[in-house]
Amino acid sequence: MLTKLKAAGFNVLAMHHAGAILTQDLPGAEAEIETALLGLQIPIEEVVSGGGGEAPFTQRLRKELTELGWPKRNITVTKLVNDGDRSVETQSLSHEIDHVKRFGEHYALLEIEWNNKDPFFDRDLENFQRLHAEGMASIGIIITRGDSLQANLKKLLGQFIQREGITDLSGLEKYDYNPTNRQRNMINTRELRSGSFEQAWVDVFTSDKYGEATTHWRKLEDRVSRGVGNPCPLLLIGIPDGVIKV
Secondary structure (H helix, E strand, O other): OOHHHHHOOOEEEEEOOHHHHHHHHOOOHHHHHHHHHHOOOEEHHHHHOOOOOOOHHHHHHHHHHHHOOOOOEEEEEEEEEEOOOOEEEEEEEEEEEOEEEEEOOEEEEEEEEOOOEOHHHHHHHHHHHHHHHOOOOOEEEEEEEOHHHHHHHHHHHHHHHHHHOOOOHHHHHHHOOOOOHHHHHHHHHHHHHHOOHHHHHHHHHHHHHOOOOEOEHHHHHHHHHOOOOOOOOEEEEEEOHHHEEO
């Protein structure tokens, strides 16, 4: 299952028979997921760049999945009470899912969590759990930063700084990186202490933007090991450091 992704360094974890469901009940899903992810390349400049909204590479991945037939969907679950004379709606819950595809009677739900606050994992897993109970989620899939990417991001950012010969914050302006006053003060303080702008900036940047409280592989593993999302079949995929191009 997903052998090409594993060979390329992606983290892959299947739980609650998700592997069998993917390969037996969802024809073509495995190939489509691998097609979308194996072509993923992220220039380091897109990791550094500021600005709001989704990162360009996340938008590209979403576009690829949508073109493969995995569009965004709002799934509404409505509860009715019928006393024999009339039906009364007692509850209605709507769940927005990044990507959904139907395979016959089976539904695959997929969320991308590149760099949100880590409670978004709880939201996704609990949505999968509820929709699985309602028969609307045969498998829940989450794509996030892998453990190698999280572990090696500082090294990759340092290589970028060295490649560009950046020695102060002004050298980052063309990448739309605009730190707050607090961040500037932290960078300046660390540079004075260490004597290295590169080290100071890399430490502050990764701590603020890609720190432990954001969505990445270990945070996702922690949750599923505690049973969050059970008993929905889950397929978890971590993007490796090899997709980052310096």
